[in-house]
Amino acid sequence: MEVIKTVGVVGAGVIGASWTALFLYKGFKVNVYDPYPIDEAVFKKRISANLNDLLALDQNAEHSYSPQDVLLHLEIFNHLKDAVSDVDFIQENAPERLDVKQQLYQEITAYCPEHTIIASSSSGLKVSDFQKEALHPERILLGHPFNPPHLLPLVEIVGGNLTDPQILKQASEFYKQLGKNPIVLNKEVKGHVANRLQAALWREAFSLVEQGVCSAEDVDGAITSGPGLRWALFGPYINMQLANQKGFKEAIHHLGPPMTEWWNDMHAFQHSDETTELLEAQTNQLLTQYKDIDLYETRDKGLVDILKLRQQLKLD
């Protein structure tokens, strides 16, 4: 594996800007490309805000250089070829359209060096479906982050049918070097892992409101006053373990039968114009609670604080 020095970021939206900040903060040179002209002032402002989050999170403060210094290692390109011709790792954040990705990967692999590892941030598409026509399909993998990528440690890694397993290991090592928590899936599934888990929760969250059981405000309150607080500390398996003093099997013995009844009682919610109207109206009602705070700022400040807390509790 070549030493990674320069990273290409393809796609400079919110996700691309977040990745760019992380790569810069960790000391890499970053080449950024987007098919639409990038407003450099706006982009750099976003990067600077992300860098400040990373500084706030960094207990060691070993990377205590200023955002200004770090930004010197950022270069913005108007042509894909120029952006990727000498990079060692590419993080692709293009729109979630199969035809777009298929075309893009053909171009990327035609222009980038042979050793370059190419990771896709795709939240739902399978690498197998867009690597086939590429020149070097074996170097293409999924490296799916969670929003905002500069803060949330999760990266989901999985190869397509043609991906070299060694590349998955190298990518995993690289993400660890960035301070991420990569998980390597055994096989490709639609939506990977975290988005499927999240979608399962959303389905019942939407269904309960559609069925008139409670409001969107109640659903959000139920999560943030209840299980959501625990999920920041432990996942579903450890939470099940803790649900019974005698452990996991006994917890399933007690909770399994009623849980099965709840599962059987759940509706298979489907989106429609009507449900979107209803759920949006309920969300707008809920938003009035938050009119005095900036939601994005509050989320990112909260994430930094919870990540620090997890370090103190020796959970990370």
Add this chain to the structure above:
Amino acid sequence: MEVIKTVGVVGAGVIGASWTALFLYKGFKVNVYDPYPIDEAVFKKRISANLNDLLALDQNAEHSYSPQDVLLHLEIFNHLKDAVSDVDFIQENAPERLDVKQQLYQEITAYCPEHTIIASSSSGLKVSDFQKEALHPERILLGHPFNPPHLLPLVEIVGGNLTDPQILKQASEFYKQLGKNPIVLNKEVKGHVANRLQAALWREAFSLVEQGVCSAEDVDGAITSGPGLRWALFGPYINMQLANQKGFKEAIHHLGPPMTEWWNDMHAFQHSDETTELLEAQTNQLLTQYKDIDLYETRDKGLVDILKLRQQLKLD
């Protein structure tokens, strides 16, 4: 509504001990009853630990009396009749068996004063199914907490067919007075709201491991490095709002179609001896990560810290 001065706690397991600590901490006299003899030393030790959590959480420190002082207001009874004959509010935490609850509510309402409000901690049963034969069904409601009840703010409130709507309001006020965040459901459903949301997540968490997509360790890592961190701050509706800079409707417009594909791809996991064996083995493997920490202590310390953080962020 009579002023609530004395609270009866029926059922002195982990949930009962947690409620007891909260009622004591908030200045109420508490009468505790359990059909099995209560080991007073063990019970009081548990209460003291819970009281220390509450002290740690209390920013105002207005309740700065010692656990010893507070415990003077605790009385343990061997007979249900003696325990509930002069209480103003009852929190019932009996086993989750319909026949047990039906019998118990007949007895409670035969012994307690006519004005007493009686709330059930039942996690899955419907009040309508166990209030019918009681002497005062109109005073019985669901008041479902989330574990651990002395820390997690959520209380789910809903009446049965025979419950007086005024009682729901009074119970909601009482829980607010205790510092809880009660949500009042519009109608009874199996598992209420939070347990259904949690069960939806568990179903996919179990299914992904059963299907061999990833390990239990990966699932838990995906949550605690990803969406779990956000759910401690915002629920599913606000998270969807934040998923797109243009708001909820635009987020659904983009995420709805792939999400529907993920839903359609999900398996309807069912518990069996084989799945329990598999998932327990995976959980045991995961537990080796945590061998140096006390999971319950870490969870409760973490919950106190996250609740404080939410106050600082003006989210509660």
